[in-house]
Amino acid sequence: xxxxxxxxxxxxxxxxxxxxxxxxxxxxxxxxxxxxxxxYIGENDTACHAARGQTPRNRVMYSPxxxxxxxxTYGMHHCANIVTEREGFPAAVLLRAIxxxxxxxxxxxxxxxxxxxxxxxxxxxxxxxxxxxxxNGLDLCGDEPDGVxxxxxxxxxxxxxxxxGIREGLDKLWRFYxxx
DNA sequence: CAATCGATGATCT
DNA sequence: GATCATCGATTGG
Numbered sequence: 001x002x003x004x005x006x007x008x009x010x011x012x013x014x015x016x017x018x019x020x021x022x023x024x025x026x027x028x029x030x031x032x033x034x035x036x037x038x039x040y041i042g043e044n045d046t047a048c049h050a051a052r053g054q055t056p057r058n059r060v061m062y063s064p065x066x067x068x069x070x071x072x073t074y075g076m077h078h079c080a081n082i083v084t085e086r087e088g089f090p091a092a093v094l095l096r097a098i099x100x101x102x103x104x105x106x107x108x109x110x111x112x113x114x115x116x117x118x119x120x121x122x123x124x125x126x127x128x129x130x131x132x133x134x135x136n137g138l139d140l141c142g143d144e145p146d147g148v149x150x151x152x153x154x155x156x157x158x159x160x161x162x163x164x165g166i167r168e169g170l171d172k173l174w175r176f177y178x179x180x
Numbered sequence: 181c182a183a184t185c186g187a188t189g190a191t192c193t
Numbered sequence: 194g195a196t197c198a199t200c201g202a203t204t205g206g
Contacts, residue, residue, distance in 0.1 A: 038198070071198085073198070074199050121199070122200065
């Protein structure tokens, strides 16, 4: 199982979003296979947090590829992205769902007697214990044990669809997923 | 199953 | 003051 390096995340965001499917996300003592992602690409993408330029919240999107961008929304939820492309260009891949692999008991504790542990962007953050306070800006390509790993698994059939939960940019098919 | 709706507060204008 | 890259409970078929 080899670590995914920064050069992977430096690729075009759509390629990263698609090729992240099937890879293993490791956060602390937990891990899961990525089964759903979405791409958010630059200030011209009206659904992207960076659509109206840099702000304190979205500043990590402008940092080098391979960093975690974790934000808080709806007054109660966190969502996690991995920054892509080049430093200074705000783009990232939203992690929407994983299939839990290790640390499942820990995830169950955090999720509190729920069946579906990590099949949504906020549920995934709860299961893995990710918050903006603890994880925003974390480098997944440095010395941290946290990161993305490749064990050779390839999804059978990748599906492509509009992104979820947005009001603009619905014409773009920038959501990628497969059936576990 | 699917559709609807309230919760809840940081963030930006 | 409005918006929000969501979730879970509830309602109806």
